Amino acid sequence: MKKITKYVIADILRNKIVIGYTAFLLVISLSVFNLEDNSTKGLLSLLNIILIIVPLVCIIFSTIYIYNSSEFVELLVSQPLHRRNIWISLFTGLVSSLAFAFFAGVGIPIILYAPSATGMIMLAMGLILSVIFVAIAMLAAVITRDKAKGIGISILLWLYFSLLFDGIVLFLLFQFQDYPLEKAMVVVSAFNPIDLGRILILLKMDISALMGYTGAIFKDFFGTGLGFSISLAILFLWMIIPTWLSLRKFNKKDL
Numbered sequence: 628m629k630k631i632t633k634y635v636i637a638d639i640l641r642n643k644i645v646i647g648y649t650a651f652l653l654v655i656s657l658s659v660f661n662l663e664d665n666s667t668k669g670l671l672s673l674l675n676i677i678l679i680i681v682p683l684v685c686i687i688f689s690t691i692y693i694y695n696s697s698e699f700v701e702l703l704v705s706q707p708l709h710r711r712n713i714w715i716s717l718f719t720g721l722v723s724s725l726a727f728a729f730f731a732g733v734g735i736p737i738i739l740y741a742p743s744a745t746g747m748i749m750l751a752m753g754l755i756l757s758v759i760f761v762a763i764a765m766l767a768a769v770i771t772r773d774k775a776k777g778i779g780i781s782i783l784l785w786l787y788f789s790l791l792f793d794g795i796v797l798f799l800l801f802q803f804q805d806y807p808l809e810k811a812m813v814v815v816s817a818f819n820p821i822d823l824g825r826i827l828i829l830l831k832m833d834i835s836a837l838m839g840y841t842g843a844i845f846k847d848f849f850g851t852g853l854g855f856s857i858s859l860a861i862l863f864l865w866m867i868i869p870t871w872l873s874l875r876k877f878n879k880k881d882l
Contacts, residue, residue: 631703631713635720639692645728648684652676652732666741667832670749673733674828677753678821681729682760683785689721689764690781694774714765714877718870721761726754748831752824755862759820760785762869769876792819820865827858 639645655676663669693700696717703713733753737746767780796815816822 629716631716632720632723635717636724639720639724640727644688645724648688649728649732652680652729653736656733656736660736660740666743667745670737670741670745671832673737673749674825677733677749677756678825679789681753682756682789682821685725685757685760686764686767686781686785687778688725689761690768690778691774692721693717693765693768694777710878711874714874718761718765718873721765722758725757725761729753729757745828745831749828752828755866756820756824759862759865759869762866762873766869766873766876769873769880788819788821792822817861820862823858823862827855 656673659672660666660669663672700713700717704710730750734750737750763784764781767784768777770780771777796812800812816826
């Protein structure tokens with residue numbers, strides 16, 4: 628299991644896409660912190676990068692990597708190895724490599740320029756989202772043997788979490804504006820890890836006042852120790868459930 632994980636990590640870290648991803652994040656991060664006179668403004672500028680670019684790269688790259696490694700996976704399955712160990716090794720290798728790339732590109736500049744509680748929360752959210760979207764990508768890849776369809780599913784999932792979900796929520800709020808739905812939005816936000824990460828980061832930046840009455844509701848819940856703990860537990864469920872589902876599917880899949 629360790630040998631497979633090491634091989635996957637070494638293979639991914641040599642990949643030009645991952646090297647370019649790391650360099651892109653590093654250049655953007657250093658530019659943002661050097662152009663802004665306030666570290667908080669720099670963190671705010673990095674927010675969209677972490678919430679949009681990081682999930683996109685993780686889910687697309689991981690999906691393509693799983694499909695490109697199909698022959699390698701079939702070879703491993705033909706050996707006296709448990710499928711569970713093979714799949715977890717692939718997952719661990721992908722997560723470790725992309726998390727390292729994120730840390731090198733964004734984590735180091737944050738530690739150097741904004742080593743505050745807000746910076747650490749943003750760094751943690753970036754790492755957590757990397758793990759979540761690798762897990763979702765592996766689930767999408769194991770559902771279908773068609774590479775084009777699998778990549779399409781991954782892109783649609785990213786579009787849903789990053790763009791469509793907010794549009795649906797705003798549409799519902801507009802349609803039912805006469806009803807007090809603000810508290811329900813706290814529950815709804817749990818169904819989108821990107822939104823949950825955004826809320827936790829913005830509340831840590833103390834910008835919830837800009838979010839109006841809904842922001843006050845979020846602050847009352849997520850701003851407490853219990854609310855923060857529940858939010859982290861939900862994010863960990865977002866890591867565990869897709870991984871478990873993909874592992875279950877892989878164990879039963881006819882390769």
